[in-house]
Amino acid sequence: MNSTSEVAGEGVGNAVIRTAAETQLIVERSLKRRYRAEMRFRGYGLTAVGLGILFVVFLFTTIGMQGASVFRQTYVQLPVYFDPEIIDPAGTRVPNDLIVADYQALIRDSLRERFPAVEGRSNLRELYRIVSSAATINLRSAVVDDPTTIGQRQNLYLLMDDTVDALLKGKTDRAAPEEERRLSDQQIGWIDALLVEGLLELRFNREFFSNGDSRDPEQSGILGALIGSLLILLITLMLSFPIGVSAAVYLEEFAPKNPLTDIIEVNINNLAAVPSIVFGLLGLAVFIGFFGLPRSAPLVGGLVLTLLTLPTIIIASRAALKGVPPSIREAALGMGASKIQMVGHHVLPLAIPGMLTGTIIGMARALGESAPLLMIGMVAFIVDVPQGVLDPATALPVQVFLWSDLPERGFIERTSGAIIILLLFLVVMNATAVILRNRFEKRW
Amino acid sequence: METTTVTGVARAGAGSSGSMPLPEGHKTVGVVTTPDPLFVCRSVDVYYGDKHAIKDVSIDIGRRQVLAMIGPSGCGKSTFLRCLNRMNDTIPGARVEGRIELDGNDIHDKRRDVVQLRARVGMVFQKPNPFPKSIYENVAYGPRIHGLARDRAELDEIVNTSLRRAGLWDEVKDRLAQPGTSLSGGQQQRLCIARTIAVNPEVILMDEPCSALDPIATARIEDLMDELAQSYAIVIVTHSMQQAARVSKRTAYFHLGDLVEVGPTDKIFTNPSHKLTEDYITGRFG
Numbered sequence: 001m002n003s004t005s006e007v008a009g010e011g012v013g014n015a016v017i018r019t020a021a022e023t024q025l026i027v028e029r030s031l032k033r034r035y036r037a038e039m040r041f042r043g044y045g046l047t048a049v050g051l052g053i054l055f056v057v058f059l060f061t062t063i064g065m066q067g068a069s070v071f072r073q074t075y076v077q078l079p080v081y082f083d084p085e086i087i088d089p090a091g092t093r094v095p096n097d098l099i100v101a102d103y104q105a106l107i108r109d110s111l112r113e114r115f116p117a118v119e120g121r122s123n124l125r126e127l128y129r130i131v132s133s134a135a136t137i138n139l140r141s142a143v144v145d146d147p148t149t150i151g152q153r154q155n156l157y158l159l160m161d162d163t164v165d166a167l168l169k170g171k172t173d174r175a176a177p178e179e180e181r182r183l184s185d186q187q188i189g190w191i192d193a194l195l196v197e198g199l200l201e202l203r204f205n206r207e208f209f210s211n212g213d214s215r216d217p218e219q220s221g222i223l224g225a226l227i228g229s230l231l232i233l234l235i236t237l238m239l240s241f242p243i244g245v246s247a248a249v250y251l252e253e254f255a256p257k258n259p260l261t262d263i264i265e266v267n268i269n270n271l272a273a274v275p276s277i278v279f280g281l282l283g284l285a286v287f288i289g290f291f292g293l294p295r296s297a298p299l300v301g302g303l304v305l306t307l308l309t310l311p312t313i314i315i316a317s318r319a320a321l322k323g324v325p326p327s328i329r330e331a332a333l334g335m336g337a338s339k340i341q342m343v344g345h346h347v348l349p350l351a352i353p354g355m356l357t358g359t360i361i362g363m364a365r366a367l368g369e370s371a372p373l374l375m376i377g378m379v380a381f382i383v384d385v386p387q388g389v390l391d392p393a394t395a396l397p398v399q400v401f402l403w404s405d406l407p408e409r410g411f412i413e414r415t416s417g418a419i420i421i422l423l424l425f426l427v428v429m430n431a432t433a434v435i436l437r438n439r440f441e442k443r444w
Numbered sequence: 445m446e447t448t449t450v451t452g453v454a455r456a457g458a459g460s461s462g463s464m465p466l467p468e469g470h471k472t473v474g475v476v477t478t479p480d481p482l483f484v485c486r487s488v489d490v491y492y493g494d495k496h497a498i499k500d501v502s503i504d505i506g507r508r509q510v511l512a513m514i515g516p517s518g519c520g521k522s523t524f525l526r527c528l529n530r531m532n533d534t535i536p537g538a539r540v541e542g543r544i545e546l547d548g549n550d551i552h553d554k555r556r557d558v559v560q561l562r563a564r565v566g567m568v569f570q571k572p573n574p575f576p577k578s579i580y581e582n583v584a585y586g587p588r589i590h591g592l593a594r595d596r597a598e599l600d601e602i603v604n605t606s607l608r609r610a611g612l613w614d615e616v617k618d619r620l621a622q623p624g625t626s627l628s629g630g631q632q633q634r635l636c637i638a639r640t641i642a643v644n645p646e647v648i649l650m651d652e653p654c655s656a657l658d659p660i661a662t663a664r665i666e667d668l669m670d671e672l673a674q675s676y677a678i679v680i681v682t683h684s685m686q687q688a689a690r691v692s693k694r695t696a697y698f699h700l701g702d703l704v705e706v707g708p709t710d711k712i713f714t715n716p717s718h719k720l721t722e723d724y725i726t727g728r729f730g
Contacts, residue, residue: 257536325573327569327571327573328573328575328576329534330531330534330567330569330573331569331573331574331575331636331639332575333531333534333562334529334531334562334566334567334569334640335562335563335566335585335586335589335639335640335643336559336560336561336562336563336586336589336590336643337559337585337589338559341589345585345589346575346576349576350576
């Protein structure tokens with residue numbers, strides 16, 4: 001410290017010359033400041049990450065809590081007599097006649113048998129209403145599959161109406177005045193009677209995974225939208241990956257650098273930022289309006305989403321190609337490889353993981369996209385599960401949108417259920433892609 | 445490709461190109477010609493956009509001869525080296541003028557293929573750049589794309605011979621399937637040399653092949669060059685004057701794009717004719 005003061009004394013007007021001790025002191029002071037800044041920055045980062053995790057947890061718990069109940073649904077166990085007089089009075093067993101037979105009557109008989117005290121048309125109608133109109137489907141398929149069922153008495157699980165389902169899941173307030181409930185006091189009485197006997201049961205919701213959309217919540221399922229999304233994604237992947245990669249390879253490796261390619265490059269970057277609904281309008285005008293492709297078809301959806309994902313894939317693929325070290329290119333060219341050999345043998349294998357990453361991002365975006373699909377009619381109410389790319393279909397996010405709009409209680413849990421399926425789909429897709437990519441990458 | 449043919453001389457036939465006269469007013473000191481040349485370069489100019497990187501260079505390169513090119517950084521020796529196998533074609537905005545003949549044939553001739561040229565003129569780069577493939581695949585790549593091997597056994601033979609000649613066989617014979625990038629720097633560079641000689645070129649261009657290597661690896665590569673000089677013409681760009689003195693028979697000194705002096709290596713290093721050469725080799729700059 002002695003020398004410090006000495007220097008300080010001498011150093012008037014020449015402050016830049018310091019002793020080592022003095023320098024150390026200054027560094028020490030600034031070190032404290034630097035560490036404080038670092039701690040502060042870590043704090044900000046941890047807060048941000050923590051908030052992010054909190055939001056994700058909140059999102060998943062709300063969706064999970066609302067949607068988990070959709071995987072179970074209320075069924076009633078009732079003995080059903082397959083009355084030959086009702087199903088096939090002529091006794092011909094012609095399959096077509098068996099299909100159109102009045103199975104509703106069998107259920108009605110069964111219910112009347114269970115509640116013999118109920119009388120009067122309106123009371124009976126109320127009784128019939130607690131069982132879903134879709135319950136006949138099981139009966140019909142049982143008979144059509146095996147005509148010998150006719151004349152037998154079987155204990156069957158029949159699908160209950162969504163109002164009963166809501167009551168069992170505790171979503172209907174029993175204390176509310178009768179006129180504010182969708183179930184009358186009388187109906188609740190019957191349901192309680194069945195409950196006491198243990199005939200009402202929450203079982204795995206088959207309908208949700210095997211049906212298309214429906215106006216009845218208990219009948220509506222996710223399968224149509226799931227298949228629709230699958231078909232759309234398949235078309236998008238099949239078109240956008242090869243086109244995107246080829247475009248990127250051409251632009252990056254072969255295209256001459258001139259104003260035209262500059263314009264193309266700028267436009268690709270701009271397209272990546274175009275709102276998706278605009279692509280929907282484009283698809284409507286071009287694919288449906290001009291080429292006359294069918295409305296609501298997964299083919300058109302796939303084409304539109306291809307347009308949407310192409311810029312993402314091209315940009316990511318070009319970045320991946322740019323990342324391949326020039327020394328590898330020089331090595332290949334120096335060996336006498338032609339340009340296409342250089343790209344095919346050396347550059348592409350190194351760039352593929354990056355290209356796949358871009359494709360994953362693009363496909364994830366395509367899976368979650370609903371706005372452009374609305375424009376091409378995929379928002380329509382479609383009951384049938386699509387069998388091909390030209391059948392009318394809808395997609396998972398659009399199904400979420402459709403159900404979220406409906407007033408029935410049962411659709412609330414179905415909306416959340418569809419979101420769960422959508423997220424699961426996304427996770428499975430991304431995980432597969434990441435595993436695939438790692439396998440490519442692991443070679444070296 | 446524009447070609448400024450030298451002073452109206454009729455195109456020389458194969459074998460007689462050595463007699464292609466030098467352009468008038470060329471300023472290079474020393475003897476640029478060599479008997480029975482493989483490469484004949486006359487009035488070569490290279491531009492990178494507006495930058496004039498190589499100015500009116502004329503030089504012959506002999507068969508089975510090691511030519512060292514020395515000079516300060518940015519003097520154009522690497523650029524000139526890359527003219528010889530047309531690697532400058534890959535650089536956007538690069539333009540080569542003048543005439544370069546390989547065995548009497550203009551390498552810029554439209555009828556000649558650049559792929560064929562590069563098969564005849566191999567190149568080893570400054571930084572070892574093995575392909576991210578196995579050691580075997582690295583060496584087999586050239587023969588494979590050029591279709592030099594009829595079957596697997598022949599390919600194995602080529603790989604074996606090339607690795608032996610590059611002095612790498614004993615070190616890698618048990619791990620041919622491992623990635624070439626797992627080798628040490630010196631081994632990688634020898635792998636690159638093996639890869640180059642696997643296609644049986646006539647010339648090997650080396651662009652500072654030892655600048656990324658330690659002295660032991662450098663010594664190995666230099667020994668290798670002595671051996672290779674028995675069968676190939678070698679053109680080496682180097683920053684190390686000791687290396688130039690050790691491995692080469694002829695030395696060319698470049699300065700700011702000009703070829704200042706060419707001559708037998710011992711003469712250049714003991715008794716240079718040009719002031720700039722003398723300044724450089726005595727370490728006054730560079």
